[in-house]
Amino acid sequence: xxxxxxxxxxxxxxxxxxxxxxxxxxxxxxxxxxxxxxxxxxxxxxxxxxxxxxxxxxxxxxxxxxxxxxxxxxxxxxxxxxxxxxxxxxxxxxxxxxxxxxxxxxxxxxxxxxxxxxxxxxxxxxxxxxxxxxxxxxxxxxxxxxxxxxxxxxxxxxxxxxxxxxxxxxxxxxxxxxxxxxxxxxxxxxxxxxxxxxxxxxxxxxxxxxxxxxxxxxxxxxxxxxxxxxxxxxxxxxxxxx
Amino acid sequence: xxxxxxxxxxxxxxxxxxxxxxxxxxxxxxxxxxxxxxxxxxxxxxxxxxxxxxxxxxxxxxxxxxxxxxxxxxxxxxxxxxxxxxxxxxxxxxxxxxxxxxxxxxxxxxxxxxxxxxxxxxxxxxxxxxxxxxxxxxxxxxxxxxxxxxxxxxxxxxxxxxxxxxxxxxxxxxxxxxxxxxxxxxxxxxxxxxxxxxxxxxxxxxxxxxxxxxxxxxxxxxxxxxxxxxxxxxxxxxxxxxxxxxxxxxxxxxxxxxxxxxxxxxxxxxxxxxxxxxxxxxxxxxxxxxxxxxxxxxxxxxxxxxxxxxxxxxxxxxxxxxxxxxxxxxxxxxxxxxxxxxxxxxxxxxxxxxxxxxxxxxxxxxxxxxxxxxxxxxxxxxxxxxxxxxxxxxxxxxxxxxxxxxxxxxxxxxxxxxxxxxxxxxxxxxxxxxxxxxxxxxxxxxxxxxxxxxxxxxxxxxxxxxxxxxxxxxxxxxxxxxxxxxxxxxxxxxxxxxxxxxxx
Numbered sequence: 001x002x003x004x005x006x007x008x009x010x011x012x013x014x015x016x017x018x019x020x021x022x023x024x025x026x027x028x029x030x031x032x033x034x035x036x037x038x039x040x041x042x043x044x045x046x047x048x049x050x051x052x053x054x055x056x057x058x059x060x061x062x063x064x065x066x067x068x069x070x071x072x073x074x075x076x077x078x079x080x081x082x083x084x085x086x087x088x089x090x091x092x093x094x095x096x097x098x099x100x101x102x103x104x105x106x107x108x109x110x111x112x113x114x115x116x117x118x119x120x121x122x123x124x125x126x127x128x129x130x131x132x133x134x135x136x137x138x139x140x141x142x143x144x145x146x147x148x149x150x151x152x153x154x155x156x157x158x159x160x161x162x163x164x165x166x167x168x169x170x171x172x173x174x175x176x177x178x179x180x181x182x183x184x185x186x187x188x189x190x191x192x193x194x195x196x197x198x199x200x201x202x203x204x205x206x207x208x209x210x211x212x213x214x215x216x217x218x219x220x221x222x223x224x225x226x227x228x229x230x231x232x233x234x235x236x237x238x239x240x241x242x
Numbered sequence: 243x244x245x246x247x248x249x250x251x252x253x254x255x256x257x258x259x260x261x262x263x264x265x266x267x268x269x270x271x272x273x274x275x276x277x278x279x280x281x282x283x284x285x286x287x288x289x290x291x292x293x294x295x296x297x298x299x300x301x302x303x304x305x306x307x308x309x310x311x312x313x314x315x316x317x318x319x320x321x322x323x324x325x326x327x328x329x330x331x332x333x334x335x336x337x338x339x340x341x342x343x344x345x346x347x348x349x350x351x352x353x354x355x356x357x358x359x360x361x362x363x364x365x366x367x368x369x370x371x372x373x374x375x376x377x378x379x380x381x382x383x384x385x386x387x388x389x390x391x392x393x394x395x396x397x398x399x400x401x402x403x404x405x406x407x408x409x410x411x412x413x414x415x416x417x418x419x420x421x422x423x424x425x426x427x428x429x430x431x432x433x434x435x436x437x438x439x440x441x442x443x444x445x446x447x448x449x450x451x452x453x454x455x456x457x458x459x460x461x462x463x464x465x466x467x468x469x470x471x472x473x474x475x476x477x478x479x480x481x482x483x484x485x486x487x488x489x490x491x492x493x494x495x496x497x498x499x500x501x502x503x504x505x506x507x508x509x510x511x512x513x514x515x516x517x518x519x520x521x522x523x524x525x526x527x528x529x530x531x532x533x534x535x536x537x538x539x540x541x542x543x544x545x546x547x548x549x550x551x552x553x554x555x556x557x558x559x560x561x562x563x564x565x566x567x568x569x570x571x572x573x574x575x576x577x578x579x580x581x582x583x584x585x586x587x588x589x590x591x592x593x594x595x596x597x598x599x600x601x602x603x604x605x606x607x608x609x610x611x612x613x614x615x616x617x618x619x620x621x622x623x624x625x626x627x628x629x630x631x632x633x634x635x636x637x638x639x640x641x642x643x644x645x646x647x648x649x650x651x652x653x654x655x656x657x658x659x660x661x662x663x664x665x666x667x668x669x670x671x672x673x674x675x676x677x678x679x680x681x682x683x684x685x686x687x688x689x690x691x692x693x694x695x696x697x698x699x700x701x702x703x704x705x706x707x708x709x710x711x712x713x714x715x716x717x718x719x720x721x722x723x724x725x726x727x728x729x730x731x732x733x734x735x736x737x738x739x740x741x742x743x744x745x746x
Contacts, residue, residue, distance in 0.1 A: 029650075052614060063341060070337035070357075077361050078259040083299045085263045087292065117295060120362060120369075121302055127497055128301060128406050129308045129321055131279055132294045149358075149373035 082117045119148050247699035249273065252330035254706055259333070260299055263288065267296040271306065271325035275438065278320045297323065301406070303363035304499060305330045309408035309445045321407060324445055332502055334702065336360050339505045346397050346508065351390035354378075356399065356500055364403050364499040367391075367460055392459065398504045398539065401456050403497035408449035460496070503544050510545075511538070514596055517603040518581060526572040530581075532560040533594050548583065551591035605687065608694055612661065619644045620652050624661065624685060632665060632682035653683055660693045661685065 027035045058064075078084060123133055249272045257265035266286045271277060274285065283293050300306040305326055311319050339360070344353040358373050359365060365373070374387045394400045450456070511534040519527035537550035558569060573592060576582040581599055585591050605628060613621035622642040627633060633641075639649035656662045667680040 029647075033647075052617075054614065066341060067337040070340050073357070074336055074361060075259065081361075083264075083303070083363075084259075084261045085292065085295050085299060086261055087263060117298065121298055122366060122497065123298075126406070126495060127403075128298060131321060132297055132301075134290075134294055149369075149376045 080114070082115045082120055084114070085117075115148055246696055247703050248327055248331060248696075251334075251699050251703040251706070252325070252327050254703060255330060255333050256300075256305065258706070258710070260303075263292055264296045264299055267293065268300060268305065268325060268330070271323060272327060276309075276322045276324040276441070278322050282323065300325075303333075304403075304502075305333075307404070307408060307442075307445055307449055308406060309410060309448065311410045324442055326442060326446065329502060331699075332506075335505075338509070339500065339502075342505055342508050342512075343394070343399055343500075346399070347390075347393045349390055349393055351378075351386050352393050352399075355387075355390050355394060359400065359498065359500045364497040366494055366497055368494050370498070395457060395459050398457055399501055400498050401501040401504075402451050402458070403499050404446070404449035404451065408445050410444060410448050506544050507538065507541060510596070510600070511535075513603060514594070514599045517599055517606070518576070520606070521579070521581070521602075522572065522575055525568055526576055526581075528561070528564075529557065529569055529572045530576075530594055533557060533592070534596075536560055537594075545597070547595070547597040549594040549596060551585055551593045553591055557592065601687075604691055608687075608690060611694060612656075616652065616655060619648065620656060623649070623652060623656070627662060627683060627685040628687065632667075632684040634680060634682060638683060657683075661690055663689075 029035055121128070125133065252272060253265060253269045256268040266288065267282060270282055270285045274281075277285070279293070279297075282297075283290065286293065288296070297306060301308065306323050307326060308321055308323050310321055313319055340353055340356060343356045344350070347353070354377070355370060355374070358370060358377075362369075370391070371387060374383060378386075391400070511531070514534065515527050515531045518530045533552055534549055536552065536556070540550045554566075554570070554573070557573075558564060558566060573582060577584050577589075577592075581595060583593050583595050585593055609621045609624055612624050619642060622644070623638055626638060626641055630641075635649060635653060636646070638644075638653070639646045642649065644652070653662065657664060662683055662685045665682045665684060666674065667682055668674050669678045669680065673679075
């Protein structure tokens with residue numbers, strides 16, 4: 001019995017040892033072939049290559065240029081219209097609101113001065129649910145409604161913006177010549193006011209860091225009067241005192 | 243709750259066009275269903291003024307509809323809002339609509355009017371007139387405006403806006419899926435909540451004006467047209483006077499918008515004509531186009547199965563450059579294939595079987611997609627399954643001339659993408675052992691259509707995200723909008739899924 005037990009025990013052990021050489025259970029597919037596991041060579045790729053890519057589309061074919069142009073018109077209009085609702089951040093007390101940030105340049109922010117929503121919406125219970133109207137009913141002035149439909153400035157192409165900047169630069173140049181002829185005394189405050197009247201686009205060359213100290217004159221407040229008037233007075237006072 | 247990527251695409255479009263606040267409200271409505279104003283406020287955590295502004299913008303742009311459900315005592319419940327996902331997704335197709343309107347009306351002024359309506363969502367006639375006056379500098383602006391607007395009305399491309407608050411009866415049970423109140427003595431069974439899309443359709447149907455009223459022109463213009471018939475000299479002055487005399491009720495109190503249904507109908511007709519061109523050539527295409535154009539105004543629904551019936555003489559009159567033998571030949575070939583049905587006494591009348599053409603176009607399109615994504619052997623498998631029905635794997639590999647191993651891989655790949663299904667048929671009842679079971683592969687085209695449509699929405703969503711990602715990187719370059727290939731891909735995707743959404 002002990003032999004049998006020992007044998008059984010050894011068989012169990014033997015089986016274990018004997019079975020150590022095999023890889024594991026064999027998996028076969030439907031056709032009878034053996035399936036072997038693939039060796040993993042590191043993690044799978046994050047963006048595996050796509051074998052069959054479609055043809056690269058040509059924007060100039062057919063009516064596609066019209067579609068793209070119309071899409072841009074609509075998209076630009078909506079982004080710059082009163083329908084684009086933004087939350088006003090009240091926590092900017094430490095930062096002045098007129099400081100322009102890099103990220104805000106491309107987004108149509110408060111700088112674009114949106115028209116009021118009430119100019120376009122018919123705020124009446126005939127058109128909208130009454131519970132939404134609330135305090136929206138403001139009396140519209142006739143002056144506010146001027147030019148609210150023709151928002152074509154932003155819908156021009158990017159090349160149009162370059163032309164606009166060039167024309168603005170010409171205007172500044174002309175105005176600068178006029179000022180040189182009229183005001184030779186150079187009152188800086190007046191010049192600054194005239195500069196602000198010019199409707200510059202985003203890139204105003206006088207308002208960025210490079211243009212800050214453009215007109216700063218270190219010697220403005222110092223009168224180097226070498227005429228000796230003060231010295232003369234001091235000398236005379238000394239003489240008088242003595 | 244709108245399914246999957248259609249809702250995601252809709253939310254993304256709103257965010258791109260109207261900002262984060264409006265997006266949060268729209269996303270809340272799409273993901274949570276129909277909600278009241280306080281519920282929306284509690285989910286979005288927006289202040290009341292912002293919330294009201296966002297909802298006003300969404301209603302103005304036809305993306306949200308307000309409605310009330312009467313309870314069993316006919317008392318009005320709280321006002322609720324529902325998002326109209328279809329209208330939001332169609333916003334990506336506005337350039338296509340403008341192109342269609344330009345083709346149909348042949349008038350740039352009409353297209354400009356439609357552009358204004360699409361930009362602002364809905365406008366009164368008074369606002370349209372002011373906009374036209376500001377934007378155009380021509381001296382004859384008034385009569386041109388009237389002609390352009392009448393043109394759009396005649397083609398049913400503009401319509402009167404629906405009511406601001408739709409009212410649904412208790413029996414409709416078009417609520418948010420809450421079970422209806424039990425009447426005393428009634429059975430304990432609760433009515434099942436309606437499908438979200440069905441609910442939205444009921445709300446829209448309740449809000450829409452009567453069909454006769456929907457396309458009725460401004461009343462003052464109709465009066466002036468009658469007057470013009472009697473006294474031409476004085477009516478001329480009156481006609482021009484009517485445009486600028488804003489005391490007319492219609493000009494101030496009626497909102498107009500572009501009729502999306504009509505635009506979708508036109509795109510569907512275009513898709514039918516292009517498939518006929520693919521199958522039979524250009525002669526048949528012009529015949530079908532003319533028949534559909536002639537019967538378009540009598541179609542009551544967007545997805546009508548058949549067009550109105552026309553006789554051969556009616557068809558021949560439609561174009562002056564046709565000859566009778568060419569038209570008869572084209573009609574005969576299309577009748578044989580089932581694209582056109584001959585009805586009436588001795589087949590004297592012809593109707594276009596639009597539903598059948600659309601189904602065939604769907605199959606062709608899906609086969610093309612499968613061929614591009616998985617290869618030509620896969621498209622052969624799909625075509626075989628659609629004709630033959632359920633087949634075993636070995637039979638498929640023999641008939642499609644594909645090796646067994648490759649056929650096995652392709653079938654499981656198609657099943658993983660949910661294009662085909664596997665059905666187990668046991669040889670004897672109750673015994674589902676693999677050795678004694680048939681495994682049949684089959685394709686269900688209605689399910690396949692919805693899978694492909696979902697894939698298209700997914701692709702369009704990915705493309706929009708891609709272009710946003712690229713623009714973020716390119717902001718350093720002076721903020722110029724650079725026309726990268728992705729823009730074109732977005733347009734192509736928009737056109738593709740619009741055309742094929744109608745097909746699929």
